[in-house]
Amino acid sequence: MQRRELTIALAGNPNCGKTTLFNKLTGSRYHVGNYPGVTVEQKIGEVEFQEYRLKLIDLPGIYGLTAYSPDEVVARNVLLKEKIDVVINVVDATSLERGLNLTVQLKELGIPMVLALNMVDAAREIGLTVDCTKLSQCLHFPAVPVVGTKGDGFPGLLQAVIRAAEGNSEFNHIFYGAEIEKAINTVTLMISENLDVQYDWRIKESFLLRWLAVKLLESDRAVKAEINTLIQDGKLEEAVQKGFREVFRLLGKDPEAVIINQRYSAARKIFKGVVSENKWKRITVTEKIDKIILNKYFGLPIFFVIMWILFRLIFSLGGPFTNAIEWGFSSLSTLLITFLPEGLFRSILVDGIIGGVGGVITFLPNILLLFLGIALLESTGYMARAAFIMDRMMTKAGLHGKSFIPMLLGFGCSIPALMATRILENPRDRIVTMLVVPLMSCGARLPVYTLLAAAFFETDIAGSVVFSIYVAGMILAVIMAKVLRSSVVKGPSEPFIMELPPYRLPVMKSVLIQMINRAKMYLKKAGTVILLASIIIWFFFSFSFSGNKGLIQYYPAAPEKSIAGDIGHALEPVLTPLGLDWKSGVVLLSGLAAKEVVVSTMGTLYSIQDNTDLSSAQDGSTNGLTQRVREQSGLTPLTSYVFMLFVLIYIPCISTVAVFHQETGTWRWPLFLVGYTFALAWIVCFVVYRGGLFLFYS
Amino acid sequence: MSSLTLKQLSPGQKGIVIDVRGDGILRRRLLEMGLVPGSRVQVERYAPLGDPVEIRMQGYFLTLRKEEAGMVEVACKEEN
Numbered sequence A: 001m002q003r004r005e006l007t008i009a010l011a012g013n014p015n016c017g018k019t020t021l022f023n024k025l026t027g028s029r030y031h032v033g034n035y036p037g038v039t040v041e042q043k044i045g046e047v048e049f050q051e052y053r054l055k056l057i058d059l060p061g062i063y064g065l066t067a068y069s070p071d072e073v074v075a076r077n078v079l080l081k082e083k084i085d086v087v088i089n090v091v092d093a094t095s096l097e098r099g100l101n102l103t104v105q106l107k108e109l110g111i112p113m114v115l116a117l118n119m120v121d122a123a124r125e126i127g128l129t130v131d132c133t134k135l136s137q138c139l140h141f142p143a144v145p146v147v148g149t150k151g152d153g154f155p156g157l158l159q160a161v162i163r164a165a166e167g168n169s170e171f172n173h174i175f176y177g178a179e180i181e182k183a184i185n186t187v188t189l190m191i192s193e194n195l196d197v198q199y200d201w202r203i204k205e206s207f208l209l210r211w212l213a214v215k216l217l218e219s220d221r222a223v224k225a226e227i228n229t230l231i232q233d234g235k236l237e238e239a240v241q242k243g244f245r246e247v248f249r250l251l252g253k254d255p256e257a258v259i260i261n262q263r264y265s266a267a268r269k270i271f272k273g274v275v276s277e278n279k280w281k282r283i284t285v286t287e288k289i290d291k292i293i294l295n296k297y298f299g300l301p302i303f304f305v306i307m308w309i310l311f312r313l314i315f316s317l318g319g320p321f322t323n324a325i326e327w328g329f330s331s332l333s334t335l336l337i338t339f340l341p342e343g344l345f346r347s348i349l350v351d352g353i354i355g356g357v358g359g360v361i362t363f364l365p366n367i368l369l370l371f372l373g374i375a376l377l378e379s380t381g382y383m384a385r386a387a388f389i390m391d392r393m394m395t396k397a398g399l400h401g402k403s404f405i406p407m408l409l410g411f412g413c414s415i416p417a418l419m420a421t422r423i424l425e426n427p428r429d430r431i432v433t434m435l436v437v438p439l440m441s442c443g444a445r446l447p448v449y450t451l452l453a454a455a456f457f458e459t460d461i462a463g464s465v466v467f468s469i470y471v472a473g474m475i476l477a478v479i480m481a482k483v484l485r486s487s488v489v490k491g492p493s494e495p496f497i498m499e500l501p502p503y504r505l506p507v508m509k510s511v512l513i514q515m516i517n518r519a520k521m522y523l524k525k526a527g528t529v530i531l532l533a534s535i536i537i538w539f540f541f542s543f544s545f546s547g548n549k550g551l552i553q554y555y556p557a558a559p560e561k562s563i564a565g566d567i568g569h570a571l572e573p574v575l576t577p578l579g580l581d582w583k584s585g586v587v588l589l590s591g592l593a594a595k596e597v598v599v600s601t602m603g604t605l606y607s608i609q610d611n612t613d614l615s616s617a618q619d620g621s622t623n624g625l626t627q628r629v630r631e632q633s634g635l636t637p638l639t640s641y642v643f644m645l646f647v648l649i650y651i652p653c654i655s656t657v658a659v660f661h662q663e664t665g666t667w668r669w670p671l672f673l674v675g676y677t678f679a680l681a682w683i684v685c686f687v688v689y690r691g692g693l694f695l696f697y698s
Numbered sequence B: 001m002s003s004l005t006l007k008q009l010s011p012g013q014k015g016i017v018i019d020v021r022g023d024g025i026l027r028r029r030l031l032e033m034g035l036v037p038g039s040r041v042q043v044e045r046y047a048p049l050g051d052p053v054e055i056r057m058q059g060y061f062l063t064l065r066k067e068e069a070g071m072v073e074v075a076c077k078e079e080n
């Protein structure tokens, strides 16, 4: 059977539950979080319903159709320029009035609509009920109550969508008052006289002209710019100016303010007619929690304690699991060494694959705990509060309160963090945030610290050593932001206006799914990129240029003489001033592919050395990676700390640089990023190493 | 009743929005977030470092910096 295809867009305020609804409907697993601005690009999914195939588009949240930040531009462009059969307008029942303000604006586009009144469970909890029948009547299109997290009301919603697509939807314009309407009419006329059919807006023509006129009177810059390319005639501009003056003369206000107010009044009128309860004072759980969390005196200490606990837990809870996995891999190596004959094959298996890939997989528990921590911060509602608390500090540093969200996500992975900077309206704020996000130490770097801290520091201070690296990253980010903001990217910062969502209990199932996804991604990476890198690295460590014939030959047991050894020695002039040797050079170089490779390279390198020693020692067992690193890397507590710092700061991984290019559209900024992080890493490490030598060894 | 800006209210004080001063993107942003004439607002608290300020709207909470709060004109009853 041929199914009829319909394109459905999900539009609504930020944080009203669009992605939750989308995931549940299409069976996708896109990122959900309890703060505004989680979704920053359009996502597409499909669902089959009766004889239809519905193509759903999830969009970033918007408050209106005038876009400010890059994520809002994405949503606006889809709504205006793509062929959409029905818009599902998702509205959070607990902030219905503001939601309806967007509804009124979407209605002006003349696309068939269905309102999904979401979070009716949360509304019921605070004693608010909405009369959906009445709401449908007021809006002239269906309103369906749903609970996105549970899937309640979905069949009814999809049924309504189909009916809206097939039926004749009734549309009516909002009446803006006689003065504005007069101006709208004049401008509409001017546009219709001049605009030929060459426009690429998808709105029905009857709606388009009026909508364009309204937007011009609202001084919408994007519409103005686009219209100017279509109609070069100065008469239109003149008509708009005239409308402006007229409205101002009659009402004492510019049309923009009047139009927005009128929309709000329309929304308010509907709102008042459909809600049962409208009390001013509601003591909710959120308020009680915020009394403490955002307290004048406790707010900041609580913030720092939360951050500290997060990292401590990752380190100490992860420890036992990590040890168990490490033990597992070294037992496996021992087994293979006992049963396989010595040679190329055993070496590639034991040193290359188990040493490298195993070394990375060992740290899976830490990575999962890290992402669990971030997921909890995201889903409870603390994220936006952290931005609120930190805004002042961030502003002082030349960043923006909202920069905090991508920066915190950066502790997980820089790539989603760079994407998340789209919530920043001001391009200057955004670029500076993007430039410092890589200084927030990502999850892939965590194994390096965990490994080195465990190898070179006492157990009771190892956690704090790792934490200090994270703090160093944050401090450097702040300093660099300040420096960049007063040199390369000068200019004023954007105002801070943000909504604080209510606290919610994390939906355990979705947190769990996120963890499983993370684990899969990590293991997949270990089995592909890192496996490949490990084999390459193993090759470089096991073969050498044989001096006389210019040939490459298998030359086990002497990594220093290998090809990698040569490369490492070539890098030594740069690294010796920092107290690091050729081994660190090779390890750091390999880390450019992906930061996990730093650990896998160490795994391979020290496995080769260890097993070579083993062959001579013949005690029949292999050491764990931690012990190997301690014994063979030649690092001291001081140089291991310098090494950690270098890994923290130096050039971000290739994927990060690529996404940086994609998000900025130029090569200038990603190259700048590469240059400045390398320079910064070298300078910081030099100072710390020399300072450390002076303090501890003189 | 006296006319003030949102910035001048102390935590706990309520008011009704009369107007948003200024023009351009910022004013539009404030209006679209719900600070339109006739909206009831209450100052909840200031951030621990003194800025931004959190205000309660009907059904949700907004945060904005003092500078932006200074653009929002409110009428409020003098409470003792």
Ligand SMILES: Nc1nc2c(ncn2[C@@H]2O[C@H](COP(=O)(O)OP(=O)(O)OP(=O)(O)O)[C@@H](O)[C@H]2O)c(=O)[nH]1
Pocket (backbone or CB within 6 Å): A012, A013, A014, A015, A016, A017, A018, A019, A020, A021, A031, A032, A033, A034, A035, A036, A037, A038, A039, A040, A059, A060, A061, A062, A118, A119, A120, A121, A122, A146, A147, A148, A149, A150, A379, A504, A507
């Ligand atoms: N109680 C309740 N919570 C919900 C419901 N739907 C979504 N949520 C929660 O609301 C929060 C926001 O959900 P998202 O789906 O990320 O919202 P969004 O509209 O996609 O947000 P943006 O992408 O930021 O625009 C999450 O914490 C969800 O768990 C619902 O029906 N009831």
Ligand SMILES: [Mg+2]
Pocket (backbone or CB within 6 Å): A018, A019, A020, A031, A032, A038, A039, A059, A060, A061
């Ligand atoms: Mg979303």
